Amino acid sequence: MKFQDYYETLGVPRSAAEAEIKAAYRKLARKYHPDVNKEAGAEEQFKQLGEAYAVLKDTEKRAAYDRFGANWKNGQEFTPPPNWNEGFEYSDGGFGGDNPGYGGGFEGDQSEFFESLFGRGRHRQGGRGGQQHQGMNFKGQDHHAKILIDIADAYNGAKRTIALHMPTRDASGHVSTQERKLDVSIPKGIKAGQNLRLSGQGGPGVGEGPAGDLYLEIDFHPNPIYRVDGKDVFIDIPLAPWEAALGTTVNVPTPAGSTLELKIPAGTVAGRKMRLKGKGIPSAEPGDLYVVPTIALPPATSDAQKEAYQHFEKAFDFNPRSHLKG
Amino acid sequence: MAQTNITWIEGSVVENEVHMTIVELSHASCTPQELIMSWVTEGVLSPTGASPEDWRFSGDSLRRAKTAAHLTHDLELNVPGVALALELLEEITQLRALLNRQI
Numbered sequence: 001m002k003f004q005d006y007y008e009t010l011g012v013p014r015s016a017a018e019a020e021i022k023a024a025y026r027k028l029a030r031k032y033h034p035d036v037n038k039e040a041g042a043e044e045q046f047k048q049l050g051e052a053y054a055v056l057k058d059t060e061k062r063a064a065y066d067r068f069g070a071n072w073k074n075g076q077e078f079t080p081p082p083n084w085n086e087g088f089e090y091s092d093g094g095f096g097g098d099n100p101g102y103g104g105g106f107e108g109d110q111s112e113f114f115e116s117l118f119g120r121g122r123h124r125q126g127g128r129g130g131q132q133h134q135g136m137n138f139k140g141q142d143h144h145a146k147i148l149i150d151i152a153d154a155y156n157g158a159k160r161t162i163a164l165h166m167p168t169r170d171a172s173g174h175v176s177t178q179e180r181k182l183d184v185s186i187p188k189g190i191k192a193g194q195n196l197r198l199s200g201q202g203g204p205g206v207g208e209g210p211a212g213d214l215y216l217e218i219d220f221h222p223n224p225i226y227r228v229d230g231k232d233v234f235i236d237i238p239l240a241p242w243e244a245a246l247g248t249t250v251n252v253p254t255p256a257g258s259t260l261e262l263k264i265p266a267g268t269v270a271g272r273k274m275r276l277k278g279k280g281i282p283s284a285e286p287g288d289l290y291v292v293p294t295i296a297l298p299p300a301t302s303d304a305q306k307e308a309y310q311h312f313e314k315a316f317d318f319n320p321r322s323h324l325k326g
Numbered sequence: 327m328a329q330t331n332i333t334w335i336e337g338s339v340v341e342n343e344v345h346m347t348i349v350e351l352s353h354a355s356c357t358p359q360e361l362i363m364s365w366v367t368e369g370v371l372s373p374t375g376a377s378p379e380d381w382r383f384s385g386d387s388l389r390r391a392k393t394a395a396h397l398t399h400d401l402e403l404n405v406p407g408v409a410l411a412l413e414l415l416e417e418i419t420q421l422r423a424l425l426n427r428q429i
Contacts, residue, residue: 026401029400029401030401033396033397033400033401034396035393035396035397035415036411036415038422046400050400139353142353142354142356144392159332159334182335183332183333183334183335184334184335184337185334185335185336185337187336187337187339189339190339191341193389194339194340194341194342194385195339195340195341195385195388195389196337196338196339196340197337197338197339197340197344198335198337199337199338201335212353213354215340215354215388216337217389227426227427229423229426229427230423232427234426234427283342290427
């Protein structure tokens, strides 16, 4: 297990006062919040910040943590000594609880390091799902998960078996992460950012209450060929200079798997989009597929190729920088 | 050879097919109804219907409510702060999409 230097995570000295820790946390939390920061790794970073703050803002936990001394470094192999936290009492039994945020919401979010020191968080109550209500009936907790699909799945519809990792608690209170497989039909026309609601696939109901629902937030796998904006899809089509100047016909592959023949008119300019109406992501009003021409310049390596470029120069009275003065 | 029959679960696309009541939205976004009401007052969410019992939230309210709930909890933003942050985030998303179209 790796040691985690919570002071380093928040970028504060070990002597930092409570207010300084709070300010440092707030500043970094705003920067790395997964709803604000779309960079890869931001969510992970945000969770680490939450964990560091949960320890350092709590006088008892911070005092216990400080017992390890300042010699430990981030990432160093670490095993907590037996009875290391003897005499400390934590008012909230650890970390977490019932909240809808990213930071320390779900059991299983905390690092192994944190859990070995402060234990797992309280059982997430999940609205009313985990509590004992004798003779009462409640709908189970709604669950949320994010899944990645291919753009082609949105064009054609698909059937996918997805694996979700769910923290579960057994009768003795032991928490473990269990994989749950679901066979899901992905409807044609679904777009990135939309949610698919699977009724009754969330947490179990209380009493005779129905099970909660599972919401799957859809996103597309990154694609090297296509870019997607809502229901519109974009593809770059490289053209040789003579193709752009004289016109040609190119084959455009669509995400649906078919190929369309597209006439490139003479005098095509790089970046001037051509719209293939209705060839975007299908729906009642389907999106469009935009072909974005780019000009690919062949390198002149052989003598004959260099000569060809020199012929170009002679044939055109062309100054690409005529608009620049001086 | 054994044949396995897989039952594929059909879902509904929340943004297209679902209109939620305040009870459903509260449940799905793990947010107390009172907070959802204050978001409506601030213009973060715009349901149809005259009174909270009649309110119907369009599908994209779920995404907004989830983001609002995260910001409220994680950054301790108040209601006007959440409203401003959501507007700015929306603008950033639109600008990113515009950029993406032009690359």
